[in-house]
Amino acid sequence: MQPQIDSNRMTRFLFTILLLTATTSQVAGQNDEKEPEFSTAGEQEAYWARQLFKKEYKAQKHSKFTGRIQRLDAYSFKFDTVTLRVVNTSPDLLLIFDNGLLQPWASGLTISDIEELKDLSPAPTIKRFGFMLIQKGLANPIMYFFELTNKTASKTTDIKTFIKGSTLTFLKQGWVMI
Secondary structure (H helix, E strand, O other): OOOOOOHHHHHHHHHHHHHHHHHHHHHHHHOOOOOOOOOOHHHHHHHHHHHHHHHHOOOOOOOOOOOOEEEEEOOEEEEOOEEEEEEOOOHHHHHHHHOOOOOOOOOOEEEEEEEEOHHHOOOOOEEEEEEEEEEOOOOOOEEEEEEEEOOOOOOOOOHHHHHHOOEEEEEEEEEEOO
């Protein structure tokens, strides 16, 4: 008698393997030059982020979410019928979701550790960020990067005002966190 294979588990397993393969190839392709030595994983990830913006950046134009956004609690947002959790993130940056700049693509997603990448922001009108996307059924989070542009911002514009007047001008998957 042969053991039964749960098709959902097998599908998630195959999806994870494909995602890891694609991401590994993508990261390997970013490293045309010799990658420097790193003391920490954080240094390596910062290098990869710089390389992603340097080699793969192409300005995009994303529309704000036009449906109903409801704040369910301090860290949960409901976009029409899809709920998204955002954890380990500054309350000021949660305005990104209140304003519909980023929105969920599917149910069961959690965004964690949104961080402004100040060294990668080329002008006062542009702010770049990174976050981890956690998806039910996948063991490891996926690193994502995005850019907000506020054409009227200056060096003295506070983050809340910046977000309220901004648009999403770049969103890209980085790599799987291992």
